[in-house]
Amino acid sequence: MFNFPDLPTVGEVYAPANGPAWRWDGEAWLSLIVMPEPPLPDQMLAAMKGVGYSDGIFYDGAYTLLNLTEVQLLEGNRLYFTPYRIRNRQIFNKIGFNVSTPYVATKARLGIYGALIDTSMEYPGALLHDAGEVEVISTGIKEVVILNPSTGGGLELEPGEYWLAIVLDGECEIYGNVAPQAMYKFGSTMGPGLPFDLLFSQEYEYAVLPPTAGIITRAVGVLPNMSLRMQV
Numbered sequence: 001m002f003n004f005p006d007l008p009t010v011g012e013v014y015a016p017a018n019g020p021a022w023r024w025d026g027e028a029w030l031s032l033i034v035m036p037e038p039p040l041p042d043q044m045l046a047a048m049k050g051v052g053y054s055d056g057i058f059y060d061g062a063y064t065l066l067n068l069t070e071v072q073l074l075e076g077n078r079l080y081f082t083p084y085r086i087r088n089r090q091i092f093n094k095i096g097f098n099v100s101t102p103y104v105a106t107k108a109r110l111g112i113y114g115a116l117i118d119t120s121m122e123y124p125g126a127l128l129h130d131a132g133e134v135e136v137i138s139t140g141i142k143e144v145v146i147l148n149p150s151t152g153g154g155l156e157l158e159p160g161e162y163w164l165a166i167v168l169d170g171e172c173e174i175y176g177n178v179a180p181q182a183m184y185k186f187g188s189t190m191g192p193g194l195p196f197d198l199l200f201s202q203e204y205e206y207a208v209l210p211p212t213a214g215i216i217t218r219a220v221g222v223l224p225n226m227s228l229r230m231q232v
Helices: 041-050
Strands: 022-024 029-031 071-074 078-086 090-101 107-117 122-135 140-145 155-157 160-168 172-175 198-203 217-220 227-230
Touching (some): 078 107, 090 107, 122 140, 122 160
Antiparallel strands (some): 022 029, 071 172, 078 198, 090 140, 090 155, 107 122, 198 217
């Protein structure tokens, strides 16, 4: 309850400690709360596209480990897949992983596949983008630029399920996190019947990525952590 002045003058402002300020216009007290203008459609779209994302930050797909104490040993000449969920439309311009020990590996090739879902399990489907290769002769974060040849920029992905893929020319151990200070989860639920403790892979001689995933081997193991970076 506000205690407005009994005989206000025109233009007088009343500012109680427990509420908004008011101004007397000669007939009534008018609230001085300023309501923001509604956003334009293009501003709303930009805001929706940016929810949960930050420029230059690597994001994992909600299914892989998020620490630098767990490592995964990957064989050479084997194509590995990691499920990845996009929660709203976004452009990404890098794909990366973090090398713990390169061993005999010298290079890796990375890419993005669509998801193929049957009645009981989700699998990698068709190749969407072969990002190219990167040297892995040392430890640390390795990343490949994702270049859309039609636009010259990053790759725009719609909301949904995807699979990140990696193949190495030799044995390599990678961390469960791309970067401890720059890694966040997308989403929180699993795909249809998709457990955390299955390693999806297939034998594949190191080369450009195949147009389809082919026959997938499901073995007990830890999903290799690969991540996408939002375009700056």
